[in-house]
Amino acid sequence: MMDIEGFRRAGYAAVDQICDYYASLQGNEHPVAAQVEPGFLSKLIPSEAPQHGEDWSVIEQDYQTKIMPGITHWQAPNFMAYYPCNATFEGGLADLHAAMISNPGFNWTCSPSVTELEIITLDWVAKVLGLSDDFLSTSPSGLGGGIILGSASEVCVTMAIGARERALRALAEEHPPPQTDSTNSAAAGPSNAAKAIAASATVLANSALSKWRGNLASRLVMYGTTQTHSIAAKAAIILGLDFRALEVTKEDGFALRGATLRAALLEDQSVGRVPFMLVASLGTTSSGAVDNLQEITEVAKDFPSLWVHVDAAYAGVALALPELREQCYSDALRHVDSFSTNLHKWGLVQFDCSPLFLRDRGVLSSALTVTPEYLRTRQGDAGSVLDMRNMQIPLGRRFRSLKIWFVLRSYGVQGFQEHIRRGIKCADVFAGLMGEDERFEMVAPPNFALRVFRLTSAGAAGGEDVDALNRRFWDMLQTRNSELLLTQTVLPDVGFCIRLVPGSTLCREEHMHAAWKVVKECADKTLGVQ
Amino acid sequence: MMDIEGFRRAGYAAVDQICDYYASLQGNEHPVAAQVEPGFLSKLIPSEAPQHGEDWSVIEQDYQTKIMPGITHWQAPNFMAYYPCNATFEGGLADLHAAMISNPGFNWTCSPSVTELEIITLDWVAKVLGLSDDFLSTSPSGLGGGIILGSASEVCVTMAIGARERALRALAEEHPPPQTDSTNSAAAGPSNAAKAIAASATVLANSALSKWRGNLASRLVMYGTTQTHSIAAKAAIILGLDFRALEVTKEDGFALRGATLRAALLEDQSVGRVPFMLVASLGTTSSGAVDNLQEITEVAKDFPSLWVHVDAAYAGVALALPELREQCYSDALRHVDSFSTNLHKWGLVQFDCSPLFLRDRGVLSSALTVTPEYLRTRQGDAGSVLDMRNMQIPLGRRFRSLKIWFVLRSYGVQGFQEHIRRGIKCADVFAGLMGEDERFEMVAPPNFALRVFRLTSAGAAGGEDVDALNRRFWDMLQTRNSELLLTQTVLPDVGFCIRLVPGSTLCREEHMHAAWKVVKECADKTLGVQ
Structure with missing residues (x-):
């Protein structure tokens, strides 16, 4: 294992190797795509870990000779596949620092800088992209703000959970939960027989509540187009909800139009379904199409149950250019409910780094807050800090804002x-x-x-x-x-x-x-x- | 922005700073917990990004003087809160290399080494922990193997999606989906009127299918104990499913016993509910309790719909010690369905790194595979490689196995x-x-x-x-x-x-x-x- 001086030597050497690598990328010295066959690595690496520690010089060498030939060079100038996955030296240094002060960042107290720098840099990003003040932590409503998640797909699922709960709360007002005997259980008293009766009443009550909830949830519909990234359909699959892919045409540049959306929403409503979320694309994967957000936000005014999320995974960073804002419907963007872009694609920040901005971040925290005693803190209890675990699926979170900064x-x-x-x-x-x-x-x-x-x-x-x-x-x-x-x-x-x-x-x-x-x-x- | 020689200087300097930092941790020179008040950082950092790039020397200095005072030192020897979040020099170097060859790793072809090293190192970890061969990529069944996810919470949700789909497939055999008119839509022909009829038939069919599915899903129950980490209840909330927390006692060392589990399963079955997943704990957060896996796996034999997942987030790494295996019910562990531990806690690998091992990894891929044209590859189509996006919620994935290696x-x-x-x-x-x-x-x-x-x-x-x-x-x-x-x-x-x-x-x-x-x-x- 490595001590401090061993790390100094190994760290310098790693930096030198990376310098050599980038010089070789500039010189086009690598095949862009890895030229290896499936299973190549298992021929080069033993099938179990060594009993005794090995010298770093051997490990370092193996990284170059065994791992690197199986790397496709996404940073090479002639990589033009999928979408870019930018790396920068600054981002790499941030990842190194973050790794060496490793902490799981779930609460403000885990490391206050992790939460606070995230809030600050998200505001920076929103301003660089010219987003509405409503998406800032300093929004007039006091409800705006964001969170950095790992990918557009994680964003899509997370946002869908928030939008689902928002729609279910509204539905529950019209269709209140069934009356159950669960109140009896608290009053049942301490005897074993009474406990058993109470327990079985609880089971029945839970069963009735689940059916009620499942019935309401089965009415919800998520929308996208045939061009929306598959992450939206996958989010619906993950949550067990329905996804409807609307048609788009070459004539419309593969973008969703308001009339198509309105017709689908009315059609679903007519059979008792409840539109709860639209994943609108700002830059589709297949053609970079931008859904007509001007028309979409007009239509959405008539469907208050619909949460409009804009997935700008690739193209969102183009909003940094004033000359492209009209093409991106930046005026209409002021009226959507949430917006996300992947800085790790074309935005110079290493994978993974997907900021999500919301007009009302409470939609996430009211869906995702769970606080057992061992996660309580003085500052969290006082409400003086934001505990970001409550706006995401996982508990732990890396220090991603450092690379943005x-x-x-x-x-x-x-x-x-x-x-x-x-x-x-x-x-x-x-x-x-x-x-x-x-x-x-x-x-x-x-x-x-x-x-x-x-x-x-x-x-x-x-x-x-x-x-x-x-x-x-x-x-x-x-x-x-x-x-x-x-x-x-x-x-x-x-x-x-x-x-x-x-x-x-x-x-x-x-x-x-x-x-x-x-x-x-x-x-x-x-x-x-x- | 930084060029190659700028990175060489900045990289050496970062390495030196990290060396100084670890020397100071050894010397107890830092307060363990950050001594700052909520909002401290917004007083030190401007509210928007600079228009022009700044010198690295200024940024580097600000990291030390503005960010570090707000860091709680999880690597300090006197940090004994929550659970450890180990950092090692080796892991930090891996994160640096991974950042500089940044790629989203969703398919084998994205960078073959990323997928292949993950398969190899997961086998290494399984062997170090003495897990059953059934969890290896080389399992006798050909179905075993694992994936590295970001956290025990992500593992829990992901595993619950797989277990839910497994249970729903079984339920669907008893309760087949409703007959619908959706077959008409294909035959409806090209006229606009025919298309409209077909479309509305599709909407009705989808509505009926959603109700059928929602009804089945509302019967599913996930189990844990009052001591199971809140990630299990949160997973159930995320998926809109029911979670039941079983009682444990001080007398039993806060561990789940077989009789308690059996009684609950029978009780739920008696009212038509379907037990689909148990999150058993190997090391609870509040007391490190190990649920009685011997008894649990015996009970589970009688409930084939129940997927037994072992959350060993903290304590799983203790299986590396032969003298602790009995305490961890390592014999019974051979019979559970899935097992996960966080190497980023006590396991020397930087956050985030949560290997999940499954007896049948197809349970994940049959629940999570979505393949649009732009994600197809020659090797994926041929079935000669594992595309790991199909075993997880997000699409993209970082090169986490490098730090394990x-x-x-x-x-x-x-x-x-x-x-x-x-x-x-x-x-x-x-x-x-x-x-x-x-x-x-x-x-x-x-x-x-x-x-x-x-x-x-x-x-x-x-x-x-x-x-x-x-x-x-x-x-x-x-x-x-x-x-x-x-x-x-x-x-x-x-x-x-x-x-x-x-x-x-x-x-x-x-x-x-x-x-x-x-x-x-x-x-x-x-x-x-x-």
Whole structure:
């Protein structure tokens, strides 16, 4: 095991290795995608832990020679798959410090700085993105604020729990719980027979309450579109609730329109169902579409049971650019109930870091507060602090705000904006090159730094189905995944197509020229051009 | 923003600061509990992010002068509150490396090493703890294995989702879903009128299915005891299911007995309820109690719908010591359905790191798998890899296995065992000192490194209620929280009492003498002894 001086040596060496790694990423020295086969690592590592501690020099060496070859380089400039997963030096140092003062952060008292820095940096982020004051810890209502969770999926489930309880409380006013005998149990007295009667009365009462509650919950419906990330449907599955995916069209840029939403809400209401949550997308995964929040917030006014959550996992950080706010319906964003974005995607902060902002954070805490004696504190009892465990599913929480603080201070708002603008510029460079080649079409509007394209049927020989053609093209692109990494999707009214998303901190225009060269060569090969 | 050479300088400096910090912890130079008031940090930090990037030297300095004073030192040798939250140098270096190759790890292809090292290190941990082969990735059934989640609470909710779906599948065989018109919708044809009819038939069908499902789910009951951590009740609240807390007694050491469990299961079954999950505790928070797994697994044989999950958040790592396995019912552990422990408590691995082991990991993946086109991969489609997103609530996941690998290799199994043994020895030293002072009583059996005590009524003057006496004593102890940090709890048949849990990597016998001195002085003051 390592002592303080051992850590000094190992720490310096790790820093040097990371410096070498980033220099090699800049020099394009790694295959972007790991070139290993399933099961490769079990051939390199023993099947049980060593009895005696090993020298750090051996472990350090093994990290480089055994683990790193199985790493796909999300920080490489030619990684343009999925969405970016930015790393910054500042964020890495924050994670190191947080690891060395490790604490589970569930209550304010666990480490006051952990809770307080989170409140402060969330306000910073809200202001950088130009969100409404209603989402600040200093909101006029006194109810606004946020929490940093681990991912957009965790946000979606957590928010759904809050929205469900809010809807159930409203429903319970119309449909009060059944009268039960549970009050008898308190009065039943101390004899064993009386206790048994009381206990069985309690069981019956609980059973009746569960049925009542289950019946109400089974009326709730969550909404999204066919383009909403699967995290919304998964949240509904997790909570055992219904999810309805509304249709969107290519004509509308794959965005949800108000009329579609209103029709669905009315239809469900007409059969006694209760709309409790809409997951609106600000930047869908397949095409970067932004649901029409202007129309959605208008419709939502007529459906008070509906909680409007905006999932801006990827594109939320683009709100840092004033010139993109209109495209993001920033005016309408003032009227939604909650908003979240993943700073760990395009926002320079290491995974995981998903701020969630709410107009009324009490919706979470009234659904999620459980306080046994061993979690009580003087400050918590006095109500003078926020115990963040009460706004989330888990109890413990890492010190994630430190990385936001380090990054925003070191980059400044302008540095943050430059990074986002550079990503979009890179995407435009690629699209410009592709635009000169008529064998390709862009199949979705250019949203943020995402470009979605495919080969056109004009390029297909002998009447080959255009989807089949593009799947062959995709297979070809995958053979070049050491030089360029992309991912695929399927869009309604389009079919199979390919996504390209620059966004690494190292990506520059020259990498877009290199990317276009790979794409063009694969197209040539797919189409049989020599 | 920081470039490569800037990171080299900043990284070395951070390592040096951490070395200084650990030297100061060894020298007891910090107050254990942060000595700050609510709101302290907002007075020190501006309310918005800077427009222009700041020099790292300023940020680094602010971390030391503004953040650190609000940190409670969980790594300090005199931190004996809650449970430990171990940090090791090895774990910190792993977190640094993981941050700098940041990737969201949801699929094998995201970075093959992330998935493969997790499978390997989970097997290592299972072997160190002497778990049954059924929980290994190489289990005879081919179904065993695990996943690293973030906390025991996340484990509990995730496992409950799997167990719920398992129980609902069985219930659905007896109570099949309602016949609906949803098949019509596919055949409805392309006209708008036909589409509208089909759509509304779908809504009715979904409504009927939701009611059917809600009705079945409302029959499910989760079990624990009054001593089970609140994460179990919270999991039930999150999923909208019923949780029943069974009584335990001081006589039984606050552990669940088989007869109590059987009676409750039968009682619920008799009114049509379906027991679907028991959260059994191996080391409760209030007293370290171990539920009688021998009796519980016997009872469970008669209730096939019941999934037995063992929450060994704190004490699971004690299974690394052969001499403690009997106390942990290690034979009976072979027959439970799932087991989890937090390596980030007493297990030398930084927060967060909660391995969950299952006899049948398909129970999770059949409940949690959702695969849209943009998450499909060649290897995933071929079934040749495990995509771990399908065994958890969130999509993304950090590279947590790296810290397990670094720690277990650097400490070796023997080093790991020594750490656990030292914690128990420290607790024994304290208990020995207290045992010579008859004003105190230990109110629970000595479990692992947890000791629970209070002042006896013999020490109370003028007939003061013993709970009131101990609350005064507790207030007194809190005034000394810069020297020693403890936490409080309430035990059935006992009342208010105080917990002490040594377990920091820096804690040695001398710190137990110092702790006893503080406790004794506070008792003297509480009892009016000069």
